[in-house]
Amino acid sequence: MVTVREVAQLTGYSTAVVSHYFRNKAELMFLIFQDTLCQTQARLDHAIAARLPLSKCLEVLLPMDSESRDTWKIWFAFWNMTLSEPDFHAEQLTRTEHVLTIIAQLIREEPGFLPDAVLGEDLRARRVYAMLVGIAVQATHDPARWPRARQCQVLESELATWAAA
Template sequence: MQLIAKAGLDAVTVRDVAEAAGCSTAIVSHYFHNKKELLHVTYTAAIERATGRAEAALAATGDLKAFLAEIMPLDEDRLTEWSIWLAFWAKAVSDPDIAAAQRNCVLRTRGNILRILDDLNARGELVAGVDRAHAARRVLATITGMAVQVMFDREDWPTDRQHGLIDPELRALYIPSRIPASIAEPAAPTHRENVVAMAGER
């Protein structure tokens, strides 16, 4: 995964993988028939790692934002995963196996988001009549589009800006009184806090 994220799919060789793993190319070839199989396994492993992490976060918290945060490019590991996914997207045009894996990943993730929204709706936490299937598509598309921009302009997308884009999308789905703390708007500073801040700037 690290080699692909740094050099891209075409530049990575079986020899590179063997050297990084501290073994011979014969060992790599024993487990993988060719480079294509090795790359495909790496791609699906990246998907499974992120999906498993997101599902574990959901199971632990029951919170939609906790689930989504695990697939947002908020740190080095998640940024590496996005680097891998983006590298494979071009391959998906001509490789039906990669295309199928990508489609299954989208369907699985979107299905999980929809399932969470259905559960929230059943508990009476969402705005009445919200189109949950559309909301699931919109949220996933927003994260995907944002991740592409983060990849090419990371300094412009620190974690607070990423949260600032996603959180309003989620807040709009909830009844105001049921908005969870994870996406609640920061409280406006009090007059005293403003005075203290101004004094500090001076």
């Protein structure tokens, strides 16, 4: 586990400066967690603003390059904290629900997609989210077998099952 002293050293600040802004290491870790979530949200917002198709918007949530793979590694490192620390847990739930809302909206607005009377909007969004997390887990742990092309292939094949014939 990293220490506050190591963080200070890596950032070029003294331990006193880091301690001035953060009451403890947990607060610092929470900021890092929030920052990675915000960076990903910004990438997704940019893709949506560019009016990219659904698959391209969803791709920004996947570990397609070293930067986004590093982000997933950070999230994995925090997953235990989301189960045991109330602030992390609340943040994870809030951000997940926000992403689910966005995914549902993207699906609703995607030309050629049929409504799913069986699954409904919420369950369909959760299915996509679960698929994204599953792809991300595999691609982060085994990037050689899960390069960008494979991630896109799996995503596109799932989305194709929903398109109107």
